[in-house]
Amino acid sequence: MKLEIISFGKISEFITGQEIEVSEIDNTDQLQQYLETSFPQLLGMKYKLAVNQNIIQANQQLTENDQVAIMPPFSGG
């Protein structure tokens, strides 16, 4: 499955926007494990995922060409 990964804030310093081709991943929990293995800097960091511009609060199914955003804690204002 092909996914588009985008990242923000501190996380954008070590995960750049990219397309990834993954097999045996079909939900966000599995993607999170994959990301933490590929980018160990994520371990111990707080972050949220958004799928196709919707911030998710629980595990969610992924489908081909989904865009997944990785977002560290917000610090606006």
Place this chain on the structure above:
Amino acid sequence: MSEKKIKNIFMDGAISPAFIADSIAQHSTKTAIGGHSIFMGQVRRDEINGKFVAAIDYTTYQEVALAKMHEIREAIFEKYPLSCMHVHHSLGKIKAGEICLFVFTSSAHRKPAIDACNELVERIKAELPIWGKEIFEDESHQWKENI
């Protein structure tokens, strides 16, 4: 979500005092208003480990931030009897001492304006995907964390 147009709250660079003054002046024709409440966020020259913050560079996930702001705006209008609500947030590099957030609410009487303004500021800081990179005077940086 209503059909109302999603407003863009973002502007490049600092929010100028003249912009704020003009925004206030524009309400003089709205004579049902009896109270305004304004919050302005200013970039603080924090000292961290002996280094001073020279600027904050703001970035956002714009589509998500604007959709979320729209949702917050609707909820606040629902909760408080407001005449007006204006929110502006800077993007890009804002120097210490400059204004980076401007929240402006108006109502017939003071209380809803004050309470809505406070709630808006809290929700903006907690819920909008915006990130501030604190740039020190020696060009090194760290990522801001809201407390």
